[in-house]
Each structure stands twice: as C-alpha cells, then as structure tokens.
Amino acid sequence: MPSRTLRMAAALSVATLAITTVAACSSKAETSAEDSGGMPTGPGVDASSINLGLLTDITGPFAAIDKQQNLGVKLYWDAKNAAGGVCDGRKVNLVTRDHGYDPQKAVSLYSDMAQQVLALQITVGSPTTLAVLPKLEQDKVLAVSMGWSPSVKDSESIIIPGTTYDIEMVNAVGYLIEENKLAKGDKIGYIYLKGDYGEPGLAGATFAAEANGMSVVGQQIDPTVSDLSGQVKKMADAGVKALFVSASGRQVSSAAAVADVEGLDVPIVAAAPGFSPESLTTGAGTAMEKNMLVVGSAAPFAGEGAGPEQVRNLYAKSGEKSITPSLWVTLGYAAASVMDQAITQACENKDLSREGLSKAFRQKGSYDTQQTTVPLDFSKPGVSPSTETFILKPSKGAEGGLELVKSGYTGPDTAKYQAR
Structure with missing residues (x-):
C-alpha cells in the first residue's frame, strides 16, 4: 500500500x-x-x-x-x-x-x-x-x-x-486476455497509489500488457483523494479497454461510479485491499457488480x-x-x-x-x-510465496460481498515475469 x-x-x-x-x-x-x-x-x-x-x-x-x-x-x-x-x-x-x-x-x-x-x-x-x-x-x-x-x-x-501485488496483476491481465476482454493493440488504464502498493501492481500489469502488444496509461493518485472523476475521465478519453485500480476502498468505489457515469463500460480490476463489502451498499454498488473483478490471495468469505x-x-x-x-x-x-x-x-x-x-x-x-x-x-527466500490468484466478483447476494470466479489462477506470462 x-x-x-x-x-x-x-x-x-x-x-x-x-x-x-x-x-x-x-x-x-x-x-x-x-x-x-x-x-x-x-x-x-x-x-x-x-x-x-x-x-x-x-x-x-x-x-x-x-x-x-x-x-x-x-x-x-x-x-x-x-x-x-x-x-x-x-x-x-x-x-x-x-x-x-x-x-x-x-x-x-x-x-x-x-x-x-x-x-x-x-x-x-x-x-x-x-x-x-x-x-x-x-x-x-x-x-x-x-x-x-x-x-x-x-x-x-x-x-x-x-x-505479491505485481504477480497478481500479471495474472489479471492474462485472465482478461483469456476471456477475450483484452486484445493486441488495446490500452489498459491504471489508477494507482504511489509506493509499494500501487507501483508493483502497475509494473506487473505493464509487463503483461507489453508482452501481449498492449500499452498501459497510468495515473498516480494520493491517499487523500476521494473523488476520481478527473482520473477516470482521462482514461475514458484515452479509450482504455480495461481499468485497473490499486487504491483504497473509497477510491475504488469512486472509480467504478465515475466510470459508469462516463459510459466507460469496460472491465474494472481492483486489488483486494481496494474492496470492502460496505461499498456495495453505496451508489457504486451496481456498477461494481456489473464490471468489477477483485484479485487477491484470500478465499472469499463464502468460499468453499x-x-x-x-x-x-x-x-x-x-x-x-x-x-x-x-x-x-x-x-x-x-x-x-x-x-x-x-x-x-x-x-x-x-x-x-x-x-x-x-x-x-x-x-x-x-x-x-x-x-x-x-x-x-516459503522454502525459497526472495521469491513470492505463491504465483496463484483468486479471481473474485462483487455480489450483493454473496455473504461477504464477493463470489468466486476462478481459484488458483496463474497467467501465461507469470513464469516469464519471475524469470526476467
């Protein structure tokens, strides 16, 4: 973070x-x-x-x-x-x-x-x-x-x-490509907090994007910013085909709500620290259910x-x-x-x-x-303890606010990212 x-x-x-x-x-x-x-x-x-x-x-x-x-x-x-x-x-x-x-x-x-x-x-x-x-x-x-x-x-x-955050986002890009949500030549928007939460995620997404003929439009934000209208509008103007957000829960909610207002109807990928189930009760809840995926290392509360x-x-x-x-x-x-x-x-x-x-x-x-x-x-010091990611989807009907889309997902570019 x-x-x-x-x-x-x-x-x-x-x-x-x-x-x-x-x-x-x-x-x-x-x-x-x-x-x-x-x-x-x-x-x-x-x-x-x-x-x-x-x-x-x-x-x-x-x-x-x-x-x-x-x-x-x-x-x-x-x-x-x-x-x-x-x-x-x-x-x-x-x-x-x-x-x-x-x-x-x-x-x-x-x-x-x-x-x-x-x-x-x-x-x-x-x-x-x-x-x-x-x-x-x-x-x-x-x-x-x-x-x-x-x-x-x-x-x-x-x-x-x-x-680690970087590998999670390598996986997230890979997943969207497999689901035909991203393709060569597309732009990915990335709104992120400065420092060791947002920047590693940006690095991972950028690696995976470039490996697949895509580019990333980055927008750094401060922890005190609560309204992301300007940042999301820039992403919409840039024509991004997916929006990644590594930020706080309030900021992720704002991004989803503004994207909906701007007509930016694209997948939104949030790092797990940016999701709180309380956000589903806000005005952003419907937009989050429609377009958002949450990636992280923990099973949902309603998990198996x-x-x-x-x-x-x-x-x-x-x-x-x-x-x-x-x-x-x-x-x-x-x-x-x-x-x-x-x-x-x-x-x-x-x-x-x-x-x-x-x-x-x-x-x-x-x-x-x-x-x-x-x-x-943890047997190999200096290496991420896992390369797998839970892909989750916000849902008002799920206890804990998230339902499982895919568990144990590792993207096709993850091994290359680790070996770089």
Missing part, C-alpha cells in the same frame, strides 16, 4: 478486540530467556502465555478492512485458546496498536511494543511495514505483512501470506473448503454484529493459522526465542491454510 511520507502522531489502543493489556517495557533489544524446562524463550513469552502484536490501521484509509482482518485473527486465537492453547498449553494474547497508515507512527508504536511481544501477528500496509522493517530485522522479529509488496520478500523477518467454513462458523458463534464479514476476516484467520504453525514447529524444536521462531518458520516451508488462501511455500 502507498506513500512513504513520515508524520508523527500519538498511539491509540484498541479496546474492541478484547486485547490483554501488557505492561510496557524497554524497546532495547533483549536476549532470550529460558522457561522452567530450559527452552529458550523470547520477549512476550512466559510459562502460560505468548504475546503477539498487531500493528494495524483502524483509523486510516484502510480501517474498514483492517478491522475485519483483526477480527479474523481474534476468532482464530480465541478458538485455539479455548481448545488448550499452543506450545504446552500457552494462551495467545494480542497486543494491538493503531498506526492509522502513518509510517513514522508505525515506527514509534513498534518501538513501544517491541519487548512486549514475541512476533507481529500482523503488520498492515506496505509503506508502514517498510518503515519498521529495519527494526524488525535488528530485533529478529517475525512479522506477517498484510501488504503484498515484492519489496519485502527478501527479508527473513517478513511473512507474505500470498502472491474446510477453512472458509470454519471462519463462517466462528464468526456466527461470536455474535459479532459491528464488523462486516468479508475475505479480510478469512485472511486474518489464515494469518493466525500460519503463525500458529510456525510457533508449533518452534515448540517441537524446543526453541521459542525470536531466532528459534524465525528458523522454525523457514524450516517448515509449506503451510496448510485449509483453502483460506492460495497455496503458500
């Missing part, structure tokens, strides 16, 4: 996730301790519990979807704790901080929580994750990045739970398989009414599952230090998320 502009602001705690409060400690690097059985343990670990951090955005441009994915994390760990916990019965507590999508605030908040947690269960946003990355690497902290930027795939601290079914069951049992079900709930659940599997491997290795957790994560390699995500293989 976008821009690297730095600003300072105050930290906000999140009460809605029923977070266990943990006393603040020094942010200085701390060496591993040992439990009573002699097993090395890291910060945030004692004989009865493990603390995991959520460095998230619940007041910024991606607040709606991040509240949903935070709920997915909570549903997973509540169920795990009720079933006996992890690693000799330890219960997992969640320590949540809201950076509002501000990179400098993210750095400050991470420093405050660093010695309270073993790992980051979630770090939201590509620019915010990049901002804290040097500290994560210095502290040897493992973190699940809810920003699929290829810029972080080389880091030993980062878990990317899916296919044991994982999505379990997510729906846990959501129903929770009685949660204030947070809308979506693929982001599914993705939060999947992220927690990956961390659980890594912790379990570390426990089997008898090393719950930060270094031990990172080693266990890489050792395990492939992760089973029970069809909540694309297949994940």
